[in-house]
Amino acid sequence: MKVFVEEQRFKNWVLIILMITPIVGVLIPILTSKEGFPAFNTPKFWSLVMVSFSVVLVFLLILSIKLSTKINEQGVFYRFYPNQCKEKFIPWSRIQQCHVTKYNSLRKFGGYGYRRCFWGKNKGLALNVGGKYGIQLVLENGKKILIGTQNENDAKRVLETYQSKINSNG
Known part of the structure; x- marks a missing residue:
């Protein structure tokens, strides 16, 4: 009796770069601005948190496939x-x-x-x-x-x- 068993996941480095790019694209302008990292209680800070959180969630979903x-x-x-x-x-x-x-x-x-x-x-x-x-x-x-x-x-x-x-x- 022969058996073929295979388990595959997305492991493409291009995919990883595509997922990291939005986070870096948001962080670089904020970190290099004269104002620096936004204060905890500002809308800019929470926008950054939401974008980063969303990208990480999508990234984790893709890695779970x-x-x-x-x-x-x-x-x-x-x-x-x-x-x-x-x-x-x-x-x-x-x-x-x-x-x-x-x-x-x-x-x-x-x-x-x-x-x-x-x-x-x-x-x-x-x-x-x-x-x-x-x-x-x-x-x-x-x-x-x-x-x-x-x-x-x-x-x-x-x-x-x-x-x-x-x-x-x-």
Whole structure:
């Protein structure tokens, strides 16, 4: 029995820079002004606190995002936290096709994250946090799900093991 297990998070340094930039953009003008850091009881101080707090909250939310994937003899399990609190399960009997594919997330789905696409050939669901490879599932009802992976070779090996279960559905 072969099992593929992967857990991914957003770890892009560009993302970190984008999150820190607004805080720095607010702090530098305040710290370099002649007035210095605003006094505790001024509206300027509380505006600074609110902007910084909001950016930190968004940053923490993005860092909490986690894509979990598991493939075993039963089927494919996936969870995109915090969008999905419960793990989703697709048994092999519901899968018509399953393979690892290379894709461009920005062109195909408009970026990373939990993406629903309602137009063209890309119709379906994409779950990804980075990279350019994904596990493409085509279900018996024609619905497509793409689950991003950073370990495309391991995913291919495990999918080859269960290919007979997939082919028996088609």
